[in-house]
Amino acid sequence: MIFLIFLGEHRDKKKEVDPVFMLDFISSIEDPRIDRTKKHSLETIMIIAICAVICGAKSWNEIEVYGTLKLEFLSKFLNLENGVPSHDTFRRFL
Template identity: 60%
Template sequence: MTNPNSPIDFFSSISDPRVERTQKHSLDSILFISLCAVICGAEGWNEIEDYGNAKIDWLEKFLHLPNGIPSHDTFNRVISMLDPKELNGSFLAW
């Protein structure tokens, strides 16, 4: 991203554990939407998806979302696969 203080930049070094051919949504998008949703009070995967759908116009100012907002199952599956140490390191750096 162009802004060096963007949260997206701090989380861009996290390894994506998914098979490339199955990726409909970028890891950056999944992480950014999740982070924003939780900051705004989301308390589960369904609420993260609901937040994304409610704020899609705003999110598209920062993210490329050609396939829309990921489903709650996608948020759950992808975030559950991430290396906790990498995720923690990105939060600490941010």
């Protein structure tokens, strides 16, 4: 699986990115939330949102619906023991 994304100075060019690289990159982002308030990891929130938008989601509700519909698949790669983040979680975090 390869994602096509826009990166930094290459905004005008599509660049192929390995999903493992993408997850490593997202993991390197500092999470600004207080530890005790974290029900979902930053990686979980970002990966679901990115995948949902790539698949056409245009709202926080649509991102949540995407996560719910793809729960079984996403659970293979992400820790979803607390379920899919709510649309409010996506809105607050992103």
